[in-house]
Amino acid sequence: MPEIGLVVFPGFQCLALAAQTAFELANLVTGENFYSVHLLSLEGGMVPSSTGFRMETESLHDADGIDTLLLLGGTLPPDPLPSMTIAALQAHARRARRVAGLCTGAFLLAQCGLLDGRRATTHWIFAKLMRERFPAVTVEEDRIYINEGAVWTSAGLTAGLDLAVALVEKDLGQEVARSVARKLVMHHRRSGGQSQHSELLDLAAKSDRIQTALIFAKNNLARPLTVETLAEAARLSPRQFSRAFRAETGQSPAKAVEQLRLEAARLMLEDSRHPIETVARETGFMDQRRMRESFMRQWGMPPQAIRRAARGVGAAA
Known part of the structure; x- marks a missing residue:
């Protein structure tokens, strides 16, 4: 024992x-x-x-x-x-x-x-x-x-x-x-290589309307998430929404959506065996090239390297 x-x-x-x-x-x-x-x-x-x-x-x-x-x-x-x-x-x-x-x-x-x-x-x-x-x-x-x-x-x-x-x-x-x-009612089992980072926590929206728009975006990453679409979810005009969003988060809606997509894509890469093309499609990047460009800007390495790093940590004896 x-x-x-x-x-x-x-x-x-x-x-x-x-x-x-x-x-x-x-x-x-x-x-x-x-x-x-x-x-x-x-x-x-x-x-x-x-x-x-x-x-x-x-x-x-x-x-x-x-x-x-x-x-x-x-x-x-x-x-x-x-x-x-x-x-x-x-x-x-x-x-x-x-x-x-x-x-x-x-x-x-x-x-x-x-x-x-x-x-x-x-x-x-x-x-x-x-x-x-x-x-x-x-x-x-x-x-x-x-x-x-x-x-x-x-x-x-x-x-x-x-x-x-x-x-x-x-x-x-x-x-x-x-x-x-x-x-334990764990939302999902996290592998060791996963990030401690949470984009929703970092964005830290103060109002319910902006928070609602962020949650809507996180739940609909595969859809085109225009300012108009997010503003409708927040029940604001596009102009009001863009102004309020930047004031509360310090980012533009487009940049925030990209960060949410990056976080979701990284999670899928670390915690699943889905092909890179599938990850790109389901997280809204549309194709591998766009996702790779975003990964290189954010982390300086392509999606394949992120996946290899996560599996390498998790597989350690």
């Missing part, structure tokens, strides 16, 4: 605990207690979360036979760890089959030297800081999770669930992982 150890430190984020649900549901799906999950801290006892909520933990010193060690992050990068704590984590990591840093938990792995010479990810807000603090680590902020052999890292807090489901897939296969994802 693989024992999963979730290690928390004072100020951990409660949402990071959601990762344990993937292992609980894997037991439910298989009909056996395949995983045993433990909440650990260095000394055990009550540990306060970032909101002050306290959790009872077992002592890491008493935890023998941990198969998978997950270091949970908080809303901010952790302070430097004492040398004794680093030594304890290093010792347990050496004995474990695999170790992972969830969100800012990647900083903990880096402090222990476990990411030196490896690729890693963390929450995109703190990627630059991680790169500055740990120059021996290759930080890739535009990833949901990264698997580098026995060492895993994930992006922002909800990405910990994607990582946990990926661990379940490694252990129990694709069908069990899919069933776990369905029970």
Whole structure:
């Protein structure tokens, strides 16, 4: 029975605990207690979360036979760890089959030297800081999770669930992982190579009408999305719509639609095996040439390279 150890430190984020649900549901799906999950801290006892909520933990010193060690992050990068704590984590990591840093938990792995010479990810807000603090680590902020052999890292807090489901897939296969994802009501299983970026979040429309137009565009990318069409969805005149759209988003409607199409096309490339031509058609680029030109402007690489990069990360052992 693989024992999963979730290690928390004072100020951990409660949402990071959601990762344990993937292992609980894997037991439910298989009909056996395949995983045993433990909440650990260095000394055990009550540990306060970032909101002050306290959790009872077992002592890491008493935890023998941990198969998978997950270091949970908080809303901010952790302070430097004492040398004794680093030594304890290093010792347990050496004995474990695999170790992972969830969100800012990647900083903990880096402090222990476990990411030196490896690729890693963390929450995109703190990627630059991680790169500055740990120059021996290759930080890739535009990833949901990264698997580098026995060492895993994930992006922002909800990405910990994607990582946990990926661990379940490694252990129990694709069908069990899919069933776990369905029970978690995950919109879709995100591969490790997927972007942390969300174009709708970045556009951040303030009014319901502009938000309605953006949602309409996202749901109808294969259609011609003219200013007149979007203005009709927002129930504004084309002139009013264009003015309000630029004021709220800082972009023209045409540029925003292209960004939404790029995001959708990248998602299809990373998470499906549809031919490039089909991806271009279903996301509104009309043909491969136009989509390639947009990809080169946005990311400096063609769609095929994006697909290869995503599969390369996801396929890591």
